[in-house]
Amino acid sequence: MVTSPEAGGPPPITWGVLGEAEVRLHGRPLPLGHARQRSVLVALAVEAGSVVSVDALVDRVWGERPPSRARSALSTYLTHLRRALAPAEVAITRRGTGYLLDTTPDTVDLHRFRRLPVRAREQREAREALALVEDALALWRGEPLAELDSPWARAVRERLHRERAAAEADRVDWALACGRHHGVLPELTARADAEPLDERVVGQLMLALYRSGRQADALTRYQRTRHHLTEQLGADPGPALRDLYQRILVADPGLTPAGPDAGVRAGAVTGPVVVPRQLPAAPRSFTGRAGELAALEAATTCVIGGAGGMGKTWLALTWAHEHLDRFPDGQLFVDLRGFGPDGTPTDPSAVLRGFLDALAVPPDRAPADQDARGALFRSLVSDKRVLVFLDNAASTDQVVPLLPGGNSCTVLVTSRNHLPGLVTAHGARHLALDVLTDADSHALLAARLGTGRTTAEPAATAELVGLCGGFPLALGIIAARAHTHPDLPLAEFAAELREAGLAGLDDSDPAASLPTVLSWSLHHLTAEQRTAFALLGIAPGPDIGPPAAASLTGTPPARTRTLLNGLVQASLLTRTAHGRYRMHDLLRRYAVDTAHRDLTGRQREAALRRVLDHHLHTAFAAERLLSPHRQQVRPAPPAPGTHLQPPADARAAVVWFEAEDRCLAAVQHVATALRRHDAAWQLAWHLDTLRRRRGRLHDQLTAWRAALVAVEHLADPALHVLVHRRLGAACTDLGRHDDAIDHLRHALALAERHHEPADRHRVHQALAWAWDAKGDHRQALHHATRALHDHRAAGNAVWEARAFALVGWCLAQLGDHDAARRQCRDALALFHHHDDPEAQVFALNRLGHIDHRTGRHREAVRHYRQALAVCRDLGDALLEADTLDHLGHPCTALGRHREARAVWREALGLYRAQGRDADVARVRRRLDACDGDQSLTVLSGS
Known part of the structure; x- marks a missing residue:
């Protein structure tokens, strides 16, 4: 319960949620009704001053299976709560699709608890920091949100317990800095026994023991911790604990306790801090990114760029923890808050002040001017091997004052912006972070959920991987939900995400909501x-x-x-x-x-x-x-x-x-x-x-x-003829002969009904192609001849020449090769005259076929080669494939088997790319037969 603001005496109304819900007006409790009604007030108080949607309130109060009348009950509870809060003149107002508790967050114990440790860490004096964090911890009256048991409430409670543990650890640090080691020794002993692998707690206990004159006990505690780590994790204590052990071993004077009333700096936990260890914990279940981790090896200054939720910070922390031995002089870390809910990036001057504190610069030596602070910082680390990790940077201007200078330090910067100024002016390397591969995404889910669960549902796992698109944050959100509901099949999570889309990756916790994280990028x-x-x-x-x-x-x-x-x-x-x-x-x-x-x-x-x-x-x-x-x-x-x-x-x-x-x-x-x-x-x-x-x-x-489908909405009959004609031609190209002829007959009927002579000529020509492709060459000749007469009558020289060549081809198919050759040669001359290269390919291919059929194989090869050159100049892959297919036959007849196989393989590749399955199968069979029958010829070099 909040009992007083930061200044100005107690507020008239206070709200308590760090225990059973209560509201006090001038110190006297207000009646709030039954537990469910109080739960509604808690759900609003946790976000005091902000709108909470109706859906979110229902979810927070009743959980995943609300009763059918939950919304009606919610409205009733809100009416009773408004009546209860009337004496305090506090309103619960409707805003859009939600409700807002109209009070300042400072009056709610939860918000005050969260803000006091932040203020404590900003203090220069340990006494002031200790007082603030003790005020924060005093706000706890029991289990937070005690009357709520929804998934949302459980998640909030879990976060609050983590924050309380962090505040407790900070309180011990500041108590030690103030010389109160005797007072914290009992609780540290109990905590170290309960958490023997927590190196921070062990370090605090060792320092308290040493300052209490128990050097041997401090060293024994270290050896015990080292044994636990080796046995259970196969690892040695971290650099910070090892450094403290060495200092205790040699009775470092810097470990001498300060007096209980000394004005010690808030950052001075163990005397003069010269080896800062500020890195957050390494992320668990980190997977993939082997190439990116390797790329960080050679960089002195590296900007890791990528969209929100791409895992930039995790990558940097993983690399940093794997290479702590490279930074014996310490690691500095700061979240620059370039992208976040408040949209206010951290001032570089404040960051420099924190860095100087971490490097044991007394307050009276820290310059007030930012440039002077930066110069002092660079001087302190100029010859040291320090890692400077600048997370979540907004701009180059925010980063530049924090660069250490020289080549001994390593700088890692993460940002959603590319920060080209760092690359251009400061020689930074830019590492763009993309989405995870499917394999790495599978590995991440397996690491979080266990391989047994993902292996049991391979289809659902694959679908989740696909729906998350390789975004680490999206995968992490799904993994967290599945982890908290181990009895639900993964298929349910996949179905929910499939139906909800991006909204399925939303969450009341901004840091666990992909839409919210992405929205922060738009603020800038x-x-x-x-x-x-x-x-x-x-x-x-x-x-x-x-x-x-x-x-x-x-x-x-x-x-x-x-x-x-x-x-x-x-x-x-x-x-x-x-x-x-x-x-x-x-x-x-x-x-x-x-x-x-x-x-x-x-x-x-x-x-x-x-x-x-x-x-x-x-x-x-x-x-x-x-x-x-x-x-x-x-x-x-x-x-x-x-x-x-x-x-x-x-x-x-x-x-x-x-x-x-x-x-x-x-x-x-x-x-x-x-x-x-x-x-x-x-x-x-x-x-x-x-x-x-x-x-x-x-x-x-x-x-x-x-x-x-489109022309069904249009009345022009000529359009219907055109579309059916082109649809028929498209079916012909793919070998769908019956569909082609159906569309072309329909087009011909429409053209004749509506007296469209030009369209009728072209339909006859398309029908000639379709019948020829189907193998009925007499029908093809009939339609080709009709097209020729119609084009000639219409005076269309180009189309007449094309029909002329088509008639020649049909004659060749029927065995009249002499007449066919004359027709195709005459057509070729017309195509040259009218500069119609596509038609030239057609005529050259027909001449090549006729020459091959009549035993003139060298002439056939020459015509096909000419056609091939025109195809490639046009970029016509369709005709190129057919020409290559034809060219192999006269090559084989001439005994040039290696050349024949080469052109057929090239044709096969084009047919595959074009989806011409019948042609693929036909050429594949020919190549298989050729490879079997001609192996001796190939080996002989013929």
């Missing part, structure tokens, strides 16, 4: 950066390039690059080797939540329309460069704010497509979601040439299926 962003971060979350595709990002955000390209780089510096975005940007999966989920929380629906839709138009217009420009003879379909004007950056030439168009390939299907989905049906089918059209040439045949089929 500008409003423009926060908007960009949110929009990048809803961007289509797994990554994004700067031009598309400029359209998404609606900012000029130069400004966009600045925004992207700022998010990279904040570890919220990653730049890939190809100059694109991506987010980790959990960060992206948080960005999506941010977009839906902070941006209006109109803002989100406008951004998606801009990025859709950017891709649509770029695809249009690329398609015009790659297939100039193809029918042009010009998109509608782009939305305002769209930044267009069309490719400069055909090669740039291919580079753009390769970079955006994984995003384009998602862009088409965006078009469908926005009901931009014109854009949905146009994307399929403009990307058709690129996808076919690059062998993205399944993507091509998927795109045309989506286009077919």
Whole structure:
């Protein structure tokens, strides 16, 4: 119970939760009703002055299985509590979706208990620190939150017990510093007997024994502790305890006790402290990161960067504890609070004062000026081997005053920012921390939960690993929940996380809540950066390039690059080797939540329309460069704010497509979601040439299926003909002959019904290809001849030449090789004249086939090689695979078996990449037979 504020006498009202709940007004208790009603007040008092949601209150009071009428009961309890608190003029107010206890945290014993030790550690005098921590410990009246038994309450109690243990240990240190070793000796003896492996307690007891004139007992206690550590852990005492043992052994004068009334500094636990040991404990169950740990070996100053929850501090602490022998002169540690709930980074001047205290600088020698403090600090450690661990830094400016200088010390800095100033001006090494691998994630769960449990549920474990995305904090949250509920199967945790998404990694404890930890990163962003971060979350595709990002955000390209780089510096975005940007999966989920929380629906839709138009217009420009003879379909004007950056030439168009390939299907989905049906089918059209040439045949089929859904909303019959025709062609490319012919017959019927002659010609040509691929060459010749007559009548020279070559191919398939050769040669001349390289490949391949069939194998090889050169110049992987496949046959006929196998293996690789399974199986069988039949020929060198 709080009995008085820090100054000004007792407060009129006090709240007690470190024991049974009570409220006192001017020292007299107020009636609070039954235990459940008091529990509601405790759940609010623990966060006095802050809003607690209804869901959180229900969870805190009733736990995981609340009664069906819990919300109704909660409302009743709150009404009674308001009535009970009325004499104190304290309100419980409704705020949004929760309630707030309108009182200051200073009046609640729990909050005061937590704040007093913090103030104690800031004191320069041990007497003042001791008084404050004793005030804190006096607030305990029993078991905290005694009337609550929910998971939340148990977690709060566990944290409070840890904090009380830390305060007790600090109290003993300050009591020893004040010369009160006789007073603490009995309790230290009992604690050391109960916790024989706690080296801090043992060290305190050894010092108290030595100062009490019991040097032999102090040395005996050390040997006993050393024996326990060796037997149970296989380890020796740490450097701090070993150092104290040596000092006691030689009766170091620095261990002489101070008088009970001496004004000893708060940090002076064992006299003049010259070997600080400030590292927090090493993390347990640390797994993986072997490469990162190795990378720290050679660094004098290293900045460990990464997103919140990535395990930066754990990595640094693990490395530091594994290499304590490298820092015999001590280890300094400080949490710079660059990212946290209060958003206020620690002042470097205050850190320097703490470092000087740890290095035994008397208060009267510590300069008041920050620069002078820094100079003194550097002088003290200039020739020493000290580790300086600066955790959670906000900026370069916060770190630079704390650098020791020279080369003898090692500095570890962790930050969500990249701190490029340290790298540029101070030679620091930057170590970017990424997510854990799946193997390391499995190992982490197994270390926390036991291999038996993870092995028993391999599927659930694998799903948890996938849902956590390699984030150590996410894995730690799930492991902690599973650990506290050992009887629940892991499948339940996986199902909960699958359904809840990122909210499934939330928690009332900010440090154990991934959304909260990630939110701290946004505190340091500008409003423009926060908007960009949110929009990048809803961007289509797994990554994004700067031009598309400029359209998404609606900012000029130069400004966009600045925004992207700022998010990279904040570890919220990653730049890939190809100059694109991506987010980790959990960060992206948080960005999506941010977009839906902070941006209006109109803002989100406008951004998606801009990025859709950017891709649509770029695809249009690329398609015009790659297939100039193809029918042009010009998109509608782009939305305002769209930044267009069309490719400069055909090669740039291919580079753009390769970079955006994984995003384009998602862009088409965006078009469908926005009901931009014109854009949905146009994307399929403009990307058709690129996808076919690059062998993205399944993507091509998927795109045309989506286009077919889109044109159902459009009335133009010509569009229906076009989409069915292209869908039929896509099925032909993948060997789905029956589906292809069905779509093409439907397209032909539509073209004839609506009198679309140009479309009818092209459908006949597509039908010729489909029948030829199915093996019915007479049907193919019929449709090829119809296409030729129709194109000739329409006066379309390019399409007429293509149909001319197609007729020649059909004749060749039917055995009329002379006529076929003439047709294909004439067509090839026309293709050269009209600069139609794709059609040239077709004619050259047909001539190669005819030559091979008629025994002119050298001419066949020459034609196929010419076709191959054009394919590669075009970047047409689809035709390249077919040409390589054909080339192997005349090579075999000429006895060039090694060359034949080489081209077939190359064709096999392309077929596999294109998902052409029937072709893969066919070429694989041919290679297997070739390897068996021709082994002697190969060995003979023929």
